[in-house]
Amino acid sequence: MMNEITIKKVSSQQEMHDFIHVVKKIYADCPQYVPEFESDIRGLFDIKSNPGLEFSDIQPFVAYQNGTVVGRIVGIVNRKANAKWKTSNVRFSMIEFIDDMNVSRALLDAVEVWGKGFGMTKIHGPLGVTDFDKEGMLVEDFHLNGSMTAIYNPPYYPRHMEALGFKKEVDWLQVRINIPEEVPARYARVAQYAKDSIGLRVIKGTKKQIREEYGRQAFRLFNQAYESIFGFSEFSPKQVDSFLQKYVYLINTELIPIIVNDKDEIVGAAVTMGSLVKAIQKSHGRLLPFGWFHLLRALMWKHEECAEMLLIAIRPDYQGLGVNAMFFDDLIPIYNKIGIKWAETGPQLEDNVRELTQWKPLKPTYVKRRRCFTKEIENNN
Secondary structure: OOOOEEEEEOOOHHHHHHHHHHHHHHOOOOOOOOOOOHHHHHHHOOOOOOHHHHOEEEEEEEEEEOOEEEEEEEEEEEHHHHHHHOOOEEEEEEEEEOOOHHHHHHHHHHHHHHHHOOOOOEEEEOOOOOOOOOOOEEOOOOOOOOOOOOOOOOOHHHHHHHHOOOEEEEEEEEEEEEOOOOOOHHHHHHHHHHHHHOOOEEEOOOHHHHHHHHHHHHHHHHHHHOOOOOOOOOOOHHHHHHHHHHHHHHOOHHHOOEEEOOOOOEEEEEEEEEOOHHHHHHHOOOOOOOHHHHHHHHHHHOOOOEEEEEEEEEOHHHOOOOHHHHHHHHHHHHHHHHOOOEEEEOOEEOOOHHHHHOOHHHOOEEEEEEEEEEEEOOOOO
8 A cells, every 4th residue: 555654662672772763764855854862761660770661651653654663752740740630631742754644643653542542631742751852843043953851843843743633832042152361341240149148059079979969969059950940850869860870970970060058058050061962963973983982082172163052050948039040150251261151041942931041241142933732632532
């Protein structure tokens, strides 16, 4: 039969291979695309590597057209998030498809049917198990390079979503700034006030301290600061340990300012790092045999000119007291010292006015709008 679409639940090594490598077909001539590491993708479905599976059900699917792989998708039921937000949502994640409406429809239908089996009444995404997973389908600025921590997709993806009846749930924006040669006077003044009048100070931990002490305190802070953010579910101790073990080796501790008060309590933390986009592109998503070389070269010897500002969190009772200014006051001289010319945040919710306006003294541009799409699941019973 011509153009027959088959959707399979991934259950074999060959199907997982197809799931991982379908992106080679879709992004073959796309210089903006940043691949994910194959080991990270496989780890997503392994409870030993992904403690979020203790409170989530997950199912990868792969699409074939006349026997050729043409798409993929993951269905996720995050029981913790559904309980917190009093919802019955199935999430879709890691969606990729050729420009064929029959393929995108079949993939999303598969997740809907799977989600209905758990009693879900709505489908939305792209969303992962946690807020640290990539989320939000790109709907603008397709000419800009992708990043390590955010989704890149072709322009036809959101057109398919709209044609299939999906609507906007929320949008995120990313903030892009040029690094000034000097700390803006407003930041310097407010940072000095926070130090002198409130007793705040910046500390930097070693990788061991971050892994064993400061990191856990910072994640408790993230749980507090992000509690009311769309779709957020609290990080469990096992998730925290997994993240720290997996990623601490990548960080430059100079680029992670931690703010403490006069009681040595952490009241703010910012996680930033030099971009690894070019190194990851050169590695083609594989650490072996030569992917490690490109990563180590970017980490240790040849910095890219961009920094990714991954996370900023401030304890709620210290918000508005100059902690943000202290981050910038600390980081701007360091960025200049190591040759960082510009920086880009991770996705920020468009209605998070406080978060977005903090960048104004740095004359930001707002780029890479991305969207969480949603649709009610039809009850055909």
